[in-house]
Amino acid sequence: MNVSVADRALEEVFRREAGRVLATLIRLLGDFDSAEEARQEAFAAAVEQWAAAGVPANPCAWLIQAGRNKAIDRIRRDVVFRTKILDREIASAEADADAVPEEMGDTTFGDDRLRLIFTCCHPALNGEAHVALTLREVCGLTTQAVARAFLVSEETMAQRLVRAKKKIRDAGIPYETPEPAVFNQRIHGVLAVVYGVFTEGYAVTTGTRLVDAELCGEAIRLGRLLDELLPVNAAVLGLLALMLLHDARRPARVSPDGDVILLEDQDRTLWNQAKIAEGLVLVDRALSIPGQLSPYAVQAAIAALHVRARKKEDTDWPQIVGLYEVLLRLQPSPVVELNHAVAVSMVDGAARALDLVDSLAARGQVSEYHLLHAARGQFLQQLGRPLEAREAYRSALRLATLEPERRLLKARIEGLSCGDRA
């Protein structure tokens, strides 16, 4: 094996094992920073020793053992300056270290990874910290990569991570999966973080990029991991299905020039059939679990109806309207109401949809939401009221921040035949 092939193989092992190794080291060492340092040293030791002896049969266990030993060495070096209490700490750490290989089955790794996920998504941390910690610690992205994804400087992201880890330590956030009494609530918190990572990647909220494939990929990986580690759960299956079915359409969603291509105009042959097939199976599983109806599964079922249509004319809009009505009962929100109205326009026509959107706007909750104005513009255009449509599109344009969406709205305005020049 030549050197570059060996390096690449090592990199792959490191990338694959980084999350598992860290998760177990945090439990063994009781601290994020010590665990990260130990993992770094273990990787360095592996580069030297594996080159000579080859990759061990259980690389993850090897790396954890090595990281653990390096950490004990460090405690031993520090002990000169400290008290005898540490002798006892070392003795007990060494005793635990001897016990490490036997307990290192897949179950242990899985339990530790769940601990890590729940800790990174703990409700006592803020939303920015959830996403930053999850991508850095669970997914193993570099601080630089996380910073780039969220359009902040590496320094800002590094500070955010330091603050979050300090809060975990100072507030006594446990490295545990939650008690049964709060388990479901906490799962929903975790899923919200995963979906947040996905939507940030899928519809980047500011700037010039429309899609960040890396974030979408990481969110799907997290979804798969949760499905693998947790007992069957409709919300987890539903979310994973939803992300796969959206992500399947990603190649068709942006033109080579970076413009938005709406669902009805997409080249359906570009959709990723493998992701669609996997997503459809997951939707059916999510919907067939008795007593659990998850809003994620209902959203996935809607996405499934879209991807099942070979041509846009084949879309089963009446069923989509029905599913949005289910979703409105489960999880009412202005965004769901707006999507419901768009589906209604496909079944009952633009006049009824406009009534729904106007009633939503009259309640004043979403006047700053650009898609509401864009939808109004579309309905008005379909009803042959171009002047009002232009006003609505202009309101949308004032509120939209994403450059490709702004271009789409400008094109809509130019496409209107208003009879006058304003």
Add this chain to the structure above:
Amino acid sequence: MQYLLLIYANEAEMAGRTASAIASMTAEYTDFTKGIIKAGQFKAGDRLKPTSSATTVRVRNGQMAATDGPFAETREQLGGYYLIEAKNLDEAIAIAARIPGAKHGSIEVRPVWPPEA
């Protein structure tokens, strides 16, 4: 770890309660306090007189100034506290959620620095 649970509530609303509402809340607090004493989690706890009785003290350039009222005007005011012993934040949060005042006001959970060794 020790946590200080700070109980915040709207004083104006509290003052407007009926006698029976006050009696039932007092009973709930008695039950809660007995519960955490029995579980070995109670360290200290008190109810505070309203902010109208508060005085704020500052010393600047060696000059002491005592002024009426709390430092800042807020919608909710500190009305009481518990000092508890808990295994970790999750246990502290679970205890805080059982404080009767959590149903209308809010509880701030603050870890206490351990004494210097």
